[in-house]
Amino acid sequence: MSNPADLLYSASHEWVKIQGEEAVVGITHFAQESLGDITYVDLPAVGDSVSADSDFGSVESVKAASDLISPVNGEVIAVNEALADAPEKINADAFGDGWLIKVKLSGKPEGLMDAAAYEEHCKNEQH
Amino acid sequence: MAEECRTTPLTAWHQARGAKMAPFAGWLMPIQYEGILVEHEHTRHHAGLFDICHMGEFLIEGEGADAALSRAVSHNLATLKEGKCRYGFILNERGGVMDDCIVYRFGADSFMIVVNAACIATDFAALRGRLPQSVSLKDVSDETGKIDLQGPESLVVLESVLGEDLHDLGYFGFVRTQWQGAPLLVSRTGYTGELGFELYLPADKVVAFWEALLADARVKPAGLGARDTLRLESGLPLYGHELDEDHNPAEAGMGRMLTSEADYVGKAGAQTIREKLLALVIDGRRAARGGDVLALPDGTPVGRVTSGSFAPSLGCVIAFAWADAAHADADAYVVKAARAELPARVTELPFYKDGTARMKLK
Incomplete structure (x- = not known):
């Protein structure tokens, strides 16, 4: 699956969709594929603040667990409540229904990759 | 890493189908094909086929x-x-x-x-x-192939591939027959808690037999990932996790199995209980994992988790853990997982009680 061109990407495999002052954050198709079947997601509450390069939650699959690293600074204004009972939505649609949180941005995101650079990053990680 | 691993007669088959491969006990084995949850569910309700040639x-x-x-x-x-x-x-x-x-x-x-x-x-x-x-x-490990066909539909599939009636085979019974002229041992045993068979045949016939079984639409290949969740739900121990040289069978809850009157090696020490293996249920989806500390509700550490996972057929988390004998009789514990403390309660095995493994065939 290709990485949508309208998103930005972090080295730790989160994606960001910037919508003016807000951003939607999720994990990439590559990330969900490496994790395998996702069985649990731990997300922050609305009102919590998130900081770039710090963890804001975690995601667990049958075999592994890993931290979610925020690609942006800001305040959480929405979380994907549907994931509590159906975390498999991340596997099924990582760039859509499987979104994690929506953030009110405080400052312009920095150090993120475009789709082409991210694809290169994934290729290097596979070897 | 992977290149130093041993391979089975089916390794190339798995790789050609895009299976996720990983080293297990020195062998390069398939962890999953489509996904652990799909393969788990398919084995519980239909039939899963497992490459177990490494044993x-x-x-x-x-x-x-x-x-x-x-x-x-x-x-x-x-x-x-x-x-x-x-x-x-x-x-x-x-x-x-x-x-x-x-x-x-x-x-x-x-x-x-x-x-x-x-x-x-x-x-x-x-x-x-x-x-x-x-x-x-x-x-005879090298020349012997082993594949496991497990799941409620395994019997009808195997009977149709072999053209034989297997309804006389009781649980832990076996029969030595043939498939296309090659010797085949059909054993009604397994590691999933479902009706199923462990199948032994010459290593050079494994790929052909594997494909013959998979030709039946009721069968899907299943990897070691699903094998692990299936065995855990069924309360079956995994060597190196629930069983090891520092624990005896009685500690692992299998003392009653030791009925042999022979003077076998280790008999004298086989019933001494220093730690007890507990079966734990944890509400929610956040998993306990092997190595997590087991503690009393007041926080006192009393043992450690040996295996833990989200249980796909139960919708909660299950785990095995060692607890020192003096603290092994509580009803409730806490698992200190990497990111949270998880309240756990003791349960009876098997965790998943609807398995078909022992079903009567006649």
Whole structure:
């Protein structure tokens, strides 16, 4: 699956969709594929603040667990409540229904990759 | 890493189908094809096919083999009839578990023993040391393929591929037959809690037999990922996790199995309880994992988790954990997982109670 061109990407495999002052954050198709079947997601509450390069939650699959690293600074204004009972939505649609949180941005995101650079990053990680 | 691993006759098949491969006990094995949850569910309701060629098989025969093997392993061979197999242990001198294994009786003094892949060399050395030279011990692991067909639809599939009626086969019964002229041992055993078969045949026939079974639409290949969630839900121990050299069978909750009257190695220490294996249920989806600390509700550490996972067929988290004997009788504990403390309560095995493994076929 290709990485949508309208998103930005972090080295730790989160994606960001910037919508003016807000951003939607999720994990990439590559990330969900490496994790395998996702069985649990731990997300922050609305009102919590998130900081770039710090963890804001975690995601667990049958075999592994890993931290979610925020690609942006800001305040959480929405979380994907549907994931509590159906975390498999991340596997099924990582760039859509499987979104994690929506953030009110405080400052312009920095150090993120475009789709082409991210694809290169994934290729290097596979070897 | 991966390139140093041993391969099975099916490794290329798995890779060609895009399976996720990983080293397991020194072998490059398929972890999943489509996904662990799909393969788990398919095995619970239809039939999953597992490449288990990495496991070891030894043949033991010669005059006096019955008496000699009775002193080498914990199995009660006095009540093991021809055509039946039995689960048990190879113990060290202290009663600790060197391996868990299944012994098949072929005849009065003729047996096959099936052992874990990681233990083949140590098991062979231990058995050779325990058996007299008049009894032959042959490692046939390399030339023997093993594939497991597991799930409620396994019987109809296997009967149709073999053109044979297998309804007479009871749980832990086996029959030696043929498939396309090659010897095939069909054993009604498995590691999933479902009706199923462990199938042994010459390694060079494995790929063809695998494909013949998969030609039936009810069968899907399943990897070691699903094998692990299925065995855990069914309350079956995994060597190196729930069983090891520092714990005896009684500690692992299998003391009642030790009915052999023979003077087998490790017998004296096999019933001494210092730690007890607990079966735990944790509400929610956040998993306990092997290595997590087990504590009393007040926070006092009393043991550690050996295996833990989200249980797909139960919708909650389940785990096995060692607790020191003095603190093993509580109803509730806390698991100190990497990112949270998880309240756990003790339950009875198996975790998943709807398995079809023991169903009557007639």
